[in-house]
Amino acid sequence: MYSFNYRKVKTVADAAKVLAKDGDAKLLAGGQSLIAAMKLRLAHPSEVIDLGTIKELSGIKADGKAVVIGAMTRHAEVAASAAVKKAIPALASLAGVIGDRMVRNMGTIGGALANNDPAADYPAAVLALGATVVTNTRKIAADEFFKGMYETALGQGEIITSVSFPVPKRAAYMKFRNPASRYAIVGVFVADFGSSVRVAVTGAAASVFRVASMEKALAAKFAPESVANIAIPDKGLNSDLHAKADYRAHLITVMAKRAVETAMK
């Protein structure tokens, strides 16, 4: 790991000030991706700003309409939260299959979203549920947030403070995971809002994306057979040693079908 300056901050405003001044500074949330990248010297920030001591960034609030999760809330807390389990069980179950148990005890929702790893789980929930990413300066709709591989709409000096998830009628997340890394080779999140349905896919391409053909078919009839015969073109999908593009395309249909089945239970 290259050396860096370490800084603890007490408030989001203090963190934003440092971040705005130094383009090579990085925010440290749980560090489950950042520390690993720094050890491999893939990341070499000049300054590491630790958000770990900002209490206001942590916590879960839920009512019948929305679940609001603070940016520094750990995956394990979301997975175990009775409020999340009650309002959006699919979100709790998604948080419970990120990485492994020790990673879930450190990793945070804000860190995962800001990193936008192509195979991360949370982006699928955020996009399918049409969540709002709240930052220190504005609110960003899910459809505007994810810009590409490890790329988001976040600007210089902008910090995620919380994420607000609308409560759907029913939803489910199905993940085909790499048996070693536990990352999603393909993960599909399906959310039924009654009048509309949203389907988001992670792991399959450079960044999370929606599948309009499936959303339309499921809005007409929310049933596994509505998506069972929808073939996804493999153009532009990831092809690597874990899975070729055509295999990932096939998996999207299979996982979507299983997600609908699970949502209906």
Next chain:
Amino acid sequence: MTVKVSLTVNGKPASAEVEERTLLVNFIRDNLRLTGTHVGCDTAQCGACTIHMDGRAVKSCNMLAMQAEGADIVTIEGIAKADGTLHPMQEAFRQHHGLQCGFCTPGMVMSAIDLVKNFPNPTEEQIREQLDGNLCRCTGYHNIVKAIKAASQQAA
């Protein structure tokens, strides 16, 4: 540049001047000379470096020592009683021969204690599923699972 890190390890205060980039596991092993916490893969996959931070199992090779500033850390050296009586999880690993070469064992035990805390009386399937952050290169999983199951029944 160095920074001062202060924390509690196994009930005792510990502090040192460390480089900012010092990983928690290196602080524990090199500064405190508590070498029971192992570094297996150094890429946060194998779980040999698992310790407890404020009651949660975490991988100490994938975090900075500074992230543990002010925290209450428990390592494998801190779970047996002062008179040497093993922790029930350690005793179960001994009884059921839940180790072969022993390298993964400290991490397995620390992870297993956290597992049983969060999944009281787990099924075998739950144990296997929740143990996915710990690798045993001897592939001695059967007895490890047996040991955790036995310890969980004792705790219940």
